[in-house]
Ligand SMILES: [Zn+2]
């Protein structure tokens with residue numbers, strides 16, 4: 673399994689980091705932040721292998737790149753086969769609203785967009801992809817993908833014990849860590865987590881590696897501090913990624 677980390681900041685961009693998007697094996701995109709399409713082109717060269725886009729939630733920092741991507745599939749890639757978009761119940765309304773408001777000639781698209789809208793408190797299984805509702809301002813889901821290796825993507829949320837069970841034995845847990853522990857109260861108040869929260873979940877989930885991301889831009893240049901905090905509570909590998917980093921597992 674190859675994971676390409678396209679964006680690692682949270683809420684808005686910093687000078688060196690864009691907002692969250694992760695590409696799994698070139699065919700599944702987790703969130704589609706601003707700038708995602710160009711970043712995929714830089715790494716892969718095209719979008720021909722893309723099959724599914726999965727949205728954690730519809731906050732701007734996770735979804736603003738979708739119009740550009742859909743236009744590229746239409747105008748340049750000349751896509752004919754359907755594209756599946758998975759996300760919370762609002763995902764279709766938001767994306768189709770963006771397309772309409774930006775005067776996209778939607779009827780000219782030669783491919784169908786199939787929306788899979790998920791809801792409910794219990795774990796949802798969609799083949800190799802599973803989803804679990806987390807706790808944020810709006811409907812938000814964590815996802816797990818099981819192939820030859822397994823990965824769990826968990827953002828944006830307060831720390832939740834149920835994620836340990838959901839991510840159990842994963843090769844990689846990618847968990848948000850918006851602010852350091854000294855801002856834990858702030859982080860939780862605004863439905864986010866700290867590196868120590870993520871590390872404790874990684875430990876009880878017995879994952880092999882922990883990737884932290886969704887760093888508030890104010891932390892630019894001090895992200896290693898977040899890794900140091902996490903390492904005190906998780907004995908596996910802790911990764912503080914930079915944008916465009918690839919991990920092969
Ligand atoms: Zn976010």
Ligand SMILES: [Zn+2]
Nearest residue numbers: 729731808828
């Ligand atoms: Zn959010």
